[in-house]
Amino acid sequence: MSTFIVEGGHPLHGNITPQGAKNEALQILCATLLTPEKVVVENLPDILDINNLIALLSDMGVKVEKQSAHSYSFQADNIDIEYLKTPEFLRKAASLRGSVMIVGPLVSRFGQAILPKPGGDKIGRRRLDTHFIGIQKLGAQFEYLTTSKAYSITAPNGLSGSYMLLDEASVTGTANIIMTAVMAHGTTTIYNAACEPYIQQLCKMLCRMGAKISGIGSNLLTIEGVESLCGTTHRILPDMIEVGSFIGMAAMTGSEITLKNVCYDELGIMPDAFKRLGIEIVRQNDDIHIPAHDGYTIETFMDGSIMTFADAPWPGLSPDLLSVFLVVATQATGSVLIHQKMFESRLFFVDKLIDMGARIILCDPHRAAVIGSGRLNSLRGTTMVSPDIRAGIAMLIAAMSAQGVSQIQNIDQIDRGYENIDKRLNSLGARITRYSD
The missing domain is CATH 3.65.10.10 (Enolpyruvate transferase domain)
Structure with missing residues (x-):
């Protein structure tokens, strides 16, 4: 210590x-999983939580290239889905609170994800209901695996747009739902969405990648699902x-x-x-x-x-x-x-x-x-x-x-x-x- x-x-x-903003960077790094094309992220802070998430993405198969002290490129064109079932992944993901936001991109693009109970600050109860309920409304199914103490999330029938009224304006919950919805079939409406600048940044980045999101900056977001997303360059606030x-x-x-x-x-x-x-x-x-x-x-x-x-x-x-x-x-x-x-x-x-x-x-x-x-x-x-x-x-x-x-x-x-x-x-x-x- x-x-x-x-x-x-x-x-x-x-x-x-x-x-660079830690809370924005965690969302943006998870969003790189949404496309097989290269995404460049600038102004990343050199801090423990960010470095641990970058290492986790690399272990999952993302090609990570450090371009300068605070700039990296990410290309998720060969993700090892089987790695998500390993004890090593579960241990690393459980130690990082931001790992909860890999669920949305993985379910959106691959139709499946594994989520151990995430760690982070010991500052009281930090429930994940907003994440889970929103992603479930898009068609995902959750199963708790008692042996690995993790959630298995699948979308056997694909994802479809839905109307939802969030029970709290959770920043990470909103980000996770947005990333799940951008490639779902049809229209998703998120009411009582968080509208922090970091959520606005995520939405603007996704729009540059080809997503269709309106209402950015408000607590009412409308997302028209698209078939796929492309690469981009993004700078963290x-x-x-x-x-x-x-x-x-x-x-x-x-x-x-x-x-x-x-x-x-x-x-x-x-x-x-x-x-x-x-x-x-x-x-x-x-x-x-x-x-x-x-x-x-x-x-x-x-x-x-x-x-x-x-x-x-x-x-x-x-x-x-x-x-x-x-x-x-x-x-x-x-x-x-x-x-x-x-x-x-x-x-x-x-x-x-x-x-x-x-x-x-x-x-x-x-x-x-x-x-x-x-x-x-x-x-x-x-x-x-x-x-x-x-x-x-x-x-x-x-x-x-x-x-x-x-x-x-x-x-x-x-x-x-x-x-x-x-x-x-x-x-x-x-x-x-x-x-x-």
């Missing part, structure tokens, strides 16, 4: 470019969660930094939400400049009541950002309620922030009240264990702003979502040392 040793209290200065993480780091450490090429128009309400925390954000074309802050004060609502930040489907605030908002609020002046609606275990890391001196009341598994007193209540270094990607980056932000030295264990969780984060931050003035077992 690798560890970060973080010496807090050092301001950052300079420019940093966010990596910058990771908005990393953009938010860097904004939080700048605020917490009183730093002046510039985030380069952030695709500002795709960030939704996130910049305005940080402004409500009292953080000054200056847009410079497609860059974000964060001036040095001596302190920042949380706004209240118009009636004077305490500000609440809650996650919501797009264009609401991403649940992946709430951990960052929570830790940034500890050093603000004012109070805020953080309401994590989607996952019941994501706020449990706050006990470590309390150990560091943060004034937080964990009301229940979904809500935390943060009482900020500005720089008068500076955090102090401590030892922590990262339970998941987003809590891990929040811990790192806290440690960088704290007085003294902190130790963060299990940083493999952070590496799953953030590319060379220690090296990139050290180049701006941070003091982070990595120790690997």
Whole structure:
């Protein structure tokens, strides 16, 4: 288990470019299975989850060629379907949450898929009903194999378009259903579809490959099935969660930094939400400049009541950002309620922030009240264990702003979502040392 040793209290200065978006990249990589032709994907982040999925695709028979540090070509013209039944595939797929999205492309193109119970962050119940019900409505059949503890998905009569109203606007569920439907016979209508920029990116890529999708950017998608798809080139958006993480780091450490090429128009309400925390954000074309802050004060609502930040489907605030908002609020002046609606275990890391001196009341598994007193209540270094990607980056932000030295264990969780984060931050003035077992 690798560890970060973080010496807090050092301001950052300079420019940093966010990596490609992890959540988009997982969808796009799975979509390369939909065609036997070559697909080039640019701006892929060099992180553990993405590298593991690329390795899994290669093991399945996809021809993978690394063209540059962040650009790969994929050609799925000789997929080994029998490999999906092997213990090796089941083990590798089970360790990666994003593997659930290979089901749609495989069933769409080959009429069959195998899915072990996927892994990922331990942040509470993460059900797959939306995926399964949507794919079943298109004609697929699911069978649970008790011996291998995996689902066998087949489409013995082919796939046919269907109307469906999703029970939740699941991003990965919507992506999986879209990829299943693009080559189904007839018309598919998906209502209450997720409409995040990453879903829009997936739809635009599929349309360049020959798919017929209308309603992109809305929660009502109409898909006309086609016979086959061709190759294309696609560029991944910058990771908005990393953009938010860097904004939080700048605020917490009183730093002046510039985030380069952030695709500002795709960030939704996130910049305005940080402004409500009292953080000054200056847009410079497609860059974000964060001036040095001596302190920042949380706004209240118009009636004077305490500000609440809650996650919501797009264009609401991403649940992946709430951990960052929570830790940034500890050093603000004012109070805020953080309401994590989607996952019941994501706020449990706050006990470590309390150990560091943060004034937080964990009301229940979904809500935390943060009482900020500005720089008068500076955090102090401590030892922590990262339970998941987003809590891990929040811990790192806290440690960088704290007085003294902190130790963060299990940083493999952070590496799953953030590319060379220690090296990139050290180049701006941070003091982070990595120790690997």
